[in-house]
Amino acid sequence: MVYNIEFSLAFIFEIQAVIISIIIFLYFAQKPDTRLKRHHHSWLALLIMNFVQLILDLPIALSFYYRGQLWPESDSLCSWWVWLSFSCDTAALFLMVWISIERHLLVFHSQILLQGRWKKWILNIIPIFICLIWPPIAYLNLVVFPSQCTNTWDFHTLLCGPPCYTFTSFLGIYDFVFNVCIPLFINILVNFLLIIRIIKGKVSRQQAVNWRRNRKMILQFWAISTLHLALWSPLVTVSLIQMSGMPTFMADQYTTLEYVLYYMPLLLPITCLCAIPELVTKIYGFFRKTRIHIVTVADAPGTRHAIVNNLQN
Numbered sequence: 195m196v197y198n199i200e201f202s203l204a205f206i207f208e209i210q211a212v213i214i215s216i217i218i219f220l221y222f223a224q225k226p227d228t229r230l231k232r233h234h235h236s237w238l239a240l241l242i243m244n245f246v247q248l249i250l251d252l253p254i255a256l257s258f259y260y261r262g263q264l265w266p267e268s269d270s271l272c273s274w275w276v277w278l279s280f281s282c283d284t285a286a287l288f289l290m291v292w293i294s295i296e297r298h299l300l301v302f303h304s305q306i307l308l309q310g311r312w313k314k315w316i317l318n319i320i321p322i323f324i325c326l327i328w329p330p331i332a333y334l335n336l337v338v339f340p341s342q343c344t345n346t347w348d349f350h351t352l353l354c355g356p357p358c359y360t361f362t363s364f365l366g367i368y369d370f371v372f373n374v375c376i377p378l379f380i381n382i383l384v385n386f387l388l389i390i391r392i393i394k395g396k397v398s399r400q401q402a403v404n405w406r407r408n409r410k411m412i413l414q415f416w417a418i419s420t421l422h423l424a425l426w427s428p429l430v431t432v433s434l435i436q437m438s439g440m441p442t443f444m445a446d447q448y449t450t451l452e453y454v455l456y457y458m459p460l461l462l463p464i465t466c467l468c469a470i471p472e473l474v475t476k477i478y479g480f481f482r483k484t485r486i487h488i489v490t491v492a493d494a495p496g497t498r499h500a501i502v503n504n505l506q507n
Contacts, residue, residue: 200453201259207460208252214463215245221473236293237414239322240286241466247282247459251275255352255456264349272347272354277330277337279353284329286458287377290422292321294384297415302391329373336365352452370433378426385419388412414469421465425458 218241222234254275258264264272299317336359337345343358360366392412429451435443444451467473 197259197262197453201256204252204256204259204453204456204460207457208248208256211248211460211463212245214467215241215248217477218463218466218470218473219245221470221476235318236289236296236322237466239326240289240293240418241463243282243285243289243326244459244462247278251279251282252456252459255279258352259453262350264354267349269345269347272349273338273345273357276353276357277333280333280337281329282459283455284333284373285326287374287381287422287426288325288329289322290419291377291380291384292325293415294381294388294419296321297411298384298388301388301412332369332373336369352449367437370437374426374430375434378423378430381419381423385416385423388415414466417465417469418462421461422458425455425461429455 222238254264254271264275296317335341337357340357340359342362342365345358347354360369429448432444432448432451436445
C-alpha cells in the first residue's frame with residue numbers, strides 16, 4: 195500500500211520545517227543576548243531535538259509512505275528507527291512539561307528562582323538534561339536490547355509495528371502512562387492553573403505580576419503547548435479507550451492518528467517562528483525588499499526596452 199497523499203503533504207511540510215529551523219538557529223546564533231536569556235534555553239533544546247527528528251526520523255517515515263514499506267528491510271533498522279522515534283517524541287513531551295512548569299515559575303516566582311547560581315543550575319540546566327537523556331536510555335533497553343522478549347517486526351507497517359515490550363502488561367502500561375499520559379496531564383493542568391491565575395490577577399488588578407512584560411512569554415508557551423495537546427490528545431484518548439476494554443475502537447483509524455502525530459515536529463518550527471515577532475518582521479522585510487528590487491530593475495528606463503528587443507531578435 196502506497197500512501198501518496200500522506201507522503202506529498204509530509205514532504206512539503208518537511209522542507210519548510212527544515213528551512214524554518216535553520217533560520218531560527220541562525221537568528222539565535224546572531225543574537226547572543228537573546229540566546230542567553232533563561233527562558234529561551236528550553237525552547238532551543240526543544241528545537242534542536244526537533245531538528246534531529248526532522249533530519250533522521252522523518253526521512254525514514256517519508257520513505258515508508260512513498261514505498262508502502264520499510265526500505266531496506268532490516269530488523270536492525272526497525273529497532274533503531276523505533277528507538278529514535280520514541281525517544282524524540284518522549285523527550286518532546288518531557289520538555290513541554292518542564293517548559294510549562296518553568297513558565298509558571300518565571301511568571302509568578304521569578305525573583306526567587308533567579309537568586310543564586312546553584313538555583314539557576316538546578317532549575318535550568320539539570321531538568322533539560324534529564325528530559326533529553328532519559329528517553330534514549332529507557333528505549334535503548336526497551337526497544338534495541340530487550341531482555342524480556344524478542345521483537346518481531348513487520349516491514350509493511352509504520353514503525354515496523356509495536357515493539358514486543360508493549361505486549362507485556364507491566365512495561366507496556368508503564369511506558370504509556372509514565373512517558374505519555376502523565377506528561378500530557380501535567381501540561382493540561384499547568385495550562386489550566388496559568389489561565390486561572392491570569393484571570394484572577396486581571397479581575398483583582400494585582401500588580402505583583404507584570405502581565406505586559408510576561409504576555410509575550412505566556413503566548414509563546416500557549417501556542418506550542420496547544421500544538422502538542424491538539425496532536426497528542428486524539429491518539430492518547432483512543433489508546434486509553436482500547437486499553438479499557440474496547441480493543442477494536444477506531445482500530446482502522448489508528449494508523450491515521452499515528453501519521454497525524456508526525457505533524458508535531460513538522461509544525462513546531464513554524465509555530466516557534468510565529469512566536470518570535472522580531473524574526474517574522476525581518477523575514478517579511480527581506481522579501482519585501484527583494485520584491486521591490488525586482489520590480490525596480492524590471493521598470494528601469496532602458497531595461498524593458500532591452501528585454502523587448504532581445505525577445506524580438
